[in-house]
Amino acid sequence: MKKLIGIAAVALTLAASAFAEISFGAWLRTMIMPISGDGDDVKAFMTNSWWNNIRPARLDITGVTENEKAGMRLQFFPENLQSDGMIGDNAYMWIKPWDWIRLTAGKFGDGDTGLRGDFAYGSWQWLRSFNGIRGDEGFTFSDIAGIGARLELFPVEGLKIVAFVPYPQDADKAYRVYEKTAVAAAYTIGDIGRVKAQWLGKFDEVDFTDGKNKYFGDIEVAFDLTAVENLYLTVGAKIGIMDGNYYNKGSDATFKLKKPTAAGQSAEYEVDKKAGDPGLAELAVVTLGASYNIFDNFKISLAGGVQFFNKIDGFEADPRWSIGLGLDYGLTDMLKLTADVRYISKLNYTKGGVEDVDDGVSFLVGIEHNFSTNVLWGIGFEGVTNGHGFAGGNLADGFAWAVPVKVQLSL
Numbered sequence: 001m002k003k004l005i006g007i008a009a010v011a012l013t014l015a016a017s018a019f020a021e022i023s024f025g026a027w028l029r030t031m032i033m034p035i036s037g038d039g040d041d042v043k044a045f046m047t048n049s050w051w052n053n054i055r056p057a058r059l060d061i062t063g064v065t066e067n068e069k070a071g072m073r074l075q076f077f078p079e080n081l082q083s084d085g086m087i088g089d090n091a092y093m094w095i096k097p098w099d100w101i102r103l104t105a106g107k108f109g110d111g112d113t114g115l116r117g118d119f120a121y122g123s124w125q126w127l128r129s130f131n132g133i134r135g136d137e138g139f140t141f142s143d144i145a146g147i148g149a150r151l152e153l154f155p156v157e158g159l160k161i162v163a164f165v166p167y168p169q170d171a172d173k174a175y176r177v178y179e180k181t182a183v184a185a186a187y188t189i190g191d192i193g194r195v196k197a198q199w200l201g202k203f204d205e206v207d208f209t210d211g212k213n214k215y216f217g218d219i220e221v222a223f224d225l226t227a228v229e230n231l232y233l234t235v236g237a238k239i240g241i242m243d244g245n246y247y248n249k250g251s252d253a254t255f256k257l258k259k260p261t262a263a264g265q266s267a268e269y270e271v272d273k274k275a276g277d278p279g280l281a282e283l284a285v286v287t288l289g290a291s292y293n294i295f296d297n298f299k300i301s302l303a304g305g306v307q308f309f310n311k312i313d314g315f316e317a318d319p320r321w322s323i324g325l326g327l328d329y330g331l332t333d334m335l336k337l338t339a340d341v342r343y344i345s346k347l348n349y350t351k352g353g354v355e356d357v358d359d360g361v362s363f364l365v366g367i368e369h370n371f372s373t374n375v376l377w378g379i380g381f382e383g384v385t386n387g388h389g390f391a392g393g394n395l396a397d398g399f400a401w402a403v404p405v406k407v408q409l410s411l
Helices: 002-019 174-179
Strands: 020-025 027-037 042-047 059-065 070-077 086-098 101-108 146-153 159-165 182-189 193-208 211-225 231-242 255-258 268-271 282-295 298-309 320-330 335-344 360-372 375-384 400-410
Touching: 174 193, 360 400
Parallel strands: none
Antiparallel strands: 020 059, 027 042, 027 400, 059 070, 070 086, 086 101, 101 146, 146 159, 159 182, 182 193, 193 211, 211 231, 231 282, 255 268, 282 298, 298 320, 320 335, 335 360, 360 375, 375 400
């Protein structure tokens, strides 16, 4: 019986290889914190750099037909070590009838189109703290993600157009589906750089002092400069198109301000029956990042941004800004020293009678040992002030610190 099963498996593999190419891969990073603290207790934990449950293993599967006219992508991530697993960021199929068009259906993760404007440095590659108005991924330009159908067009060399419609599994009114359509375009200008623009449909609606108020969507623009040797510069802006009294509702309850407890969280609101202040909506944000290789083994990175909020009746906030500086220095071919420091300004409320959010400083000093192809590990020391906290470990009171041990590989 085992022999028959083996023969069948070999036959199936040979048949599949005759018509398609199936490949497997993975990219992994786990952060072990043997010691950390938040001013009250000394703690230990394990997490990712990001703010999901830990994923110490994963599987990425891609398949392409022999003529490269169709394919699929499927990712499996364990949600945590107690669960059986989950579908990851991407699970979709695609067809390409002609070279200039590709139609895809399924689930798309952030960063899959190649348009996202990232500027990742320093602690973003270690234990992340929430100490900026934007994360390093999508820093200057958001990507189009979600569940639905995506159309990609390549009409001329250097030009890419992407349209996404979030078709639901359960039928909804057509106008509600198409309200949330996203359309993006990017054009590469020779060796100079790349210009990008997009519309992200939102069409959220809330009740406030004068009835219904809508958030129609976001306009984003960005430019990536690559013309100067050893210099990379990216700049972007987002403008929210919304009614003057639109606000973040969060829920139908009333709110009071609470401080972020994990990376990726902005100033949020918790239920407070005695207060009636809504949450502010982000009206606009401008970000800029630049990195320069002074020597082959020495790179400096600088990033910053300014965030503006929608002003509603009796409740508004001043603009907020953040800035960060990162250094990467190659000690040897296998050892690299990494350091960064980041600052975010205080969030001042000029009306509404709510508590301001403190400013914060975070820092990292770490060393990485790349001892094999696509494999490295490292150890560092990180800190963050005023309760801004890290991506994991629930370290969000006062001054939090950690000694991360990083393990990273790709297959």
